[in-house]
Amino acid sequence: MPDDIRSLTAALARDPKSLVYADLAEALRRRGQRQEALQVVLQGLTRHPMHADGHDCLARVYADLGDLERARLAWSKALEIAPDHMGSLRGVAFLLFRQGDLAAAESALQKVLARAPWDEGARRALAGVRAGRGAEGGAAGAPGAAPRAVPETAAPSPAGQRPEVFHGFDGASADILLLDQRGLVLAGGLTDAQGKDASELAAAALAGVSGEAARTAEYLGLESWSAIVAEAEHSNLVVAPVGEGALLLVRRDRSMAVGLALRFAERARGIALAWLKGQGA
Amino acid sequence: MSEPLQRALDRISRVRGVRGSMWVAAEDGIPVAQLLMEGVKGKAVAALAASLARKVSGAAAATGAGRVRFVQMEAAGGTLLVAPAAQDLLIVALADSRVNVGLARLEMIRAAEAALA
Numbered sequence: 001m002p003d004d005i006r007s008l009t010a011a012l013a014r015d016p017k018s019l020v021y022a023d024l025a026e027a028l029r030r031r032g033q034r035q036e037a038l039q040v041v042l043q044g045l046t047r048h049p050m051h052a053d054g055h056d057c058l059a060r061v062y063a064d065l066g067d068l069e070r071a072r073l074a075w076s077k078a079l080e081i082a083p084d085h086m087g088s089l090r091g092v093a094f095l096l097f098r099q100g101d102l103a104a105a106e107s108a109l110q111k112v113l114a115r116a117p118w119d120e121g122a123r124r125a126l127a128g129v130r131a132g133r134g135a136e137g138g139a140a141g142a143p144g145a146a147p148r149a150v151p152e153t154a155a156p157s158p159a160g161q162r163p164e165v166f167h168g169f170d171g172a173s174a175d176i177l178l179l180d181q182r183g184l185v186l187a188g189g190l191t192d193a194q195g196k197d198a199s200e201l202a203a204a205a206l207a208g209v210s211g212e213a214a215r216t217a218e219y220l221g222l223e224s225w226s227a228i229v230a231e232a233e234h235s236n237l238v239v240a241p242v243g244e245g246a247l248l249l250v251r252r253d254r255s256m257a258v259g260l261a262l263r264f265a266e267r268a269r270g271i272a273l274a275w276l277k278g279q280g281a
Numbered sequence: 282m283s284e285p286l287q288r289a290l291d292r293i294s295r296v297r298g299v300r301g302s303m304w305v306a307a308e309d310g311i312p313v314a315q316l317l318m319e320g321v322k323g324k325a326v327a328a329l330a331a332s333l334a335r336k337v338s339g340a341a342a343a344t345g346a347g348r349v350r351f352v353q354m355e356a357a358g359g360t361l362l363v364a365p366a367a368q369d370l371l372i373v374a375l376a377d378s379r380v381n382v383g384l385a386r387l388e389m390i391r392a393a394e395a396a397l398a
Contacts, residue, residue: 007342015308020339192345205343212336213354216329220322220375222356229355230337233347237340251344 005031012040017047022054023205029061030201037061052082053183053204059091068095084115086184090122097129105129162199163187165275166268175251178242178272183207186246187275202249209239210247227265229258238265242272289372289392290316296388298380300359305331305371313370321375326361330373334363350393351386362386366393 008024021044028037041058048054059074072095078088093108109126165187166172173189180186183204192198209228217225230237231254238250238261250265286304293302294316301317303326310331315323338349352363362374362385372389376382 007345007347008339011339011342015335018335018339020342023339023343190344198343198345202340202344205340209333209336209340212329212333216333216354216361217356217358219325219329220361221358222354222361223358225354225356227353227355228333228337229351229353230341230346230349231351232341232349235344235346237344237346239340249344251346 019044019048019051019053019208020205021048022051022057023201025054025057025061026204027201029057029064034061034064038065050081052078052085052088055081056085056087056091059088063091063094068098071095082182084182086112086115086180086182089115093122093125102129162189163275166271169264169268169271171251176268177202177206177249178275179203179206179247179249181207181210181245181247187272190249190251206239206247206249210241213239227262229262231258236261238262240265240269242269243276246272246276248272285395286314287316289388289395290314293372293374293385293388293392296374296376296381296385298376298378299385300375300377301326302372302374302389303327304366305373307331307334307365307369307371326373326375330361330363331371333361334365334371338365351390353382353386362389364389364393366396368396370396372396 005024005027008020008027011020012018012024021040025037025041025044028040038061041054041061045051045054045058055074055078059071059078062071062074075088075091078085089108089112093105093112096105096108106126106129109122109129112122113126162185164172165178166176169176174191176188177185177190177199178187183206185199185203189197190199190202213225213228217223226240228239235254236252236256236258240248242248248265248269250261250268252261252264290302293299301315301321303315303323304313305311305327306313310328312323312327317323333354334352337352341347341349349365354361359375359377360380360382362376364372366372372392374385374389376385
């Protein structure tokens with residue numbers, strides 16, 4: 001069993017009421033274990049019927065299984081719960097593309113970019129849809145005639161396609177991750193022990209940390225939180241808020257002193273902040 | 282409360298800036314033993330620290346970092362420190378911004394390891 005699935009399974013076993021079920025289901029889905037993913041996410045949603053990420057994950061599993069009608073229903077439910085849910089907005093664009101409704105797919109992608117102008121995947125998909133529409137004289141075409149760009153937006157973004165915000169930093173695309181408060185990757189990247197991209201899984205898990213930290217700091221009268229340092233078995237993590245609504249994760253080897261890791265993270269945070277400002281975010 | 286647990290709280294609470302320390306049940310966030318300055322809301326600290334530790338542990342698992350040994354949340358008005366210990370317990374300290382984090386961390390990890398023994 002791969003490490004990420006083993007650790008997420010253990011985390012869910014320790015706390016069956018936690019939201020980690022969605023991370024586990026997504027990890028299983030990415031590894032092609034669709035039936036197992038379906039079972040995990042359906043079980044999780046019985047406990048958390050108003051969890052938008054769970055419905056988004058369910059929709060992805062159904063889409064992978066070719067059940068587009070159930071995928072549509074699940075994404076609709078996610079958007080009913082959280083109208084700005086980016087994964088679901090992308091999913092809807094993907095479905096519209098698959099149905100050959102390129103005009104509606106274009107409109108859906110525009111909605112995604114209005115909320116996340118830095119989303120390079122959505123930008124490329126939009127360009128592809130527009131090119132497809134242009135080739136057909138502006139009319140919506142058959143599914144097979146359209147470019148393949150939109151489905152890509154519903155899949156994980158390869159690390160190489162993300163903005164190289166941390167260029168020059170040690171671990172720029174393997175140990176430094178910038179995400180938004182909904183758990184969507186903005187820049188950088190994180191790889192697992194096998195060197196495979198684990199950014200989206202990590203981002204989804206980290207979004208929960210941000211909310212919990214804000215709640216804890218507020219309730220205990222600690223004012224705004226500035227960093228969380230987690231010393232763990234294999235590596236140390238530094239998580240820090242960046243501007244309004246973004247979050248930075250830096251992973252450092254345990255051999256690096258915690259104080260040094262914090263300084264490193266502070267430098268990366270400055271770069272991320274400047275980049276976000278440059279994006280108008 | 283057993284004497285070793287109480288002694289650990291005494292040592293941690295002596296560190297400059299620490300406003301309170303406590304043993305907390307990791308599963309449900311309920312205080313098991315505590316030594317707090319006046320005005321510190323023990324039940325809230327316990328519940329929030331346990332919840333934060335769970336979230337951080339989940340994120341650490343997702344990043345492949347493995348089992349979490351120590352968590353430090355820094356904020357403008359203070360610091361929350363959490364160290365998982367044996368028997369599903371957490372040792373938690375709430376401190377103001379003057380705290381010597383290094384010393385508090387050492388005492389907490391020592392207490393967590395002693396609880397393992």
